[in-house]
Amino acid sequence: MSDVSAEEKRRLLRERRLAKMQQGKATERLNTILNQGSSTGHANVTSILEKPDAQTPNEVKEFRTETPLHDDPEVPDISLLLQQDTTEVDPDQDMEAILNKILGGGAAAGKQSGEGNAEGGASNPFADMMKAMMDSLEGQQQGQFDAEENSYRSELTKYHAYEQKKWKARFLVVRLVVHFCNFYYHFTNYASFRANLAGRLLSLFGESTNFFTIFVTIELAVISSYFAILSQKGLLQAFSRNHFLSKLQSMASTFVPQVAKYRLVVDTALVYWGGVSIFIEDLMFVVFLLGLTSLIN
């Protein structure tokens, strides 16, 4: 069948419909149709054509001729269905908004970078990512530099600690040898220079000797030269910082920051205490030698 005959058909059916409407009895026909179905109770429906404010047949004709009932309705424009507000929404911007949501950046919705970021209010998520990557790269490089610097510093600290130990060992040997020589000289040359187990009353009365004078002189020379060398080599800090009191102070300063300002005082005190401890060690060495000789006697 051609379209023309289809058109003719539609025209004929339309004319029949209009003729029926002009006959009247719209309500009766409506109720007849409704009562034919299984559902009941629609017998008292009033047709719109017979209502007081019903449209005229001509108006109805105009209304109905736009979309013929037997024809398929025209396919609506899909874009109209998608668009919520045709005056504002742009499809590109819509995708942009979706991308912004996905990327989760602080970008304002609906604005593109192509529109310009003069005000700085919008940001491209891609640019944000690149910036973050560059920042992290710089941080890594900085961290790498810091790590190497820290590694050098820790190695230098170890070296300083070893150097301080080396000079301590050298001076210890010198002290032991010199004090042993002083002791041996007085032990062999002075009969009264003996430790006695029985008691002082039985010991020989010693002549005034300069044993202790020599001892103190040696101590002053050794201690002053030891600290002079440490100071010259920049090892005095290693000397004091290795002490447990210095470490205790460092720990305490993390909780009580006021403690940190006494660091210099603590370092100086530890240096002086180092000198005193050398004197005590050498004195104990002399006591040890006296005790051994008391066993021999």
Next chain:
Amino acid sequence: MLDLNSSSVLTLILVVLIAKTVITSIGKPTLLNKCWNLYSVVASRAGKPQFVELAKKRQELVQINKERKSISAQDQYAKWTKLNRSFDKLSAEVKTLADQVSTEKATVNKVVNGAVTLLTVAPIWFCRVWYRKTVLFHFPSGYFPGVMEWFLALPFTVKGGVGLTVWMFAVNSVLSSIVFLALYLVEPAVQKPDKAASTKSQ
């Protein structure tokens, strides 16, 4: 019986402190391991069944492992599989025996710990209590200033004498100096770091 003369106390403290320093320098875990190894050797030679069995099975295990590694698994699959099975079986037996022996190890460790405490800690505390006021020896007159003699007599001894506290302090001081020197001699040297080399590697 407990009334030792001053020279005996002096000698006793000297020996105990030397022993304590040696044990501290060696380290207690190393000492316990060495004692256990010695006990294992002595026990297996004495014929203790568990040790003999363990030593024998360990030897077999080593032998089987050696044989297994010398042959190719592909060329002599049957033999290799048989050896592998024997190895696994023997490993399980060795493990069981080792577990049984480990209870003896705990006993040995307890004994060694007790011996160390008896040798090093107990005599010191006993002497500190019993001989705290004993004068071990006297200084020769005139060689030390009065202040020094008074200081060295602390805390319980008369002026001019040396008591247990000062003697122990003196011995510990000398021994720690000797240990320090010995450790320094065996310690590897540390070279000065080169800053240019470390920055070049950046």
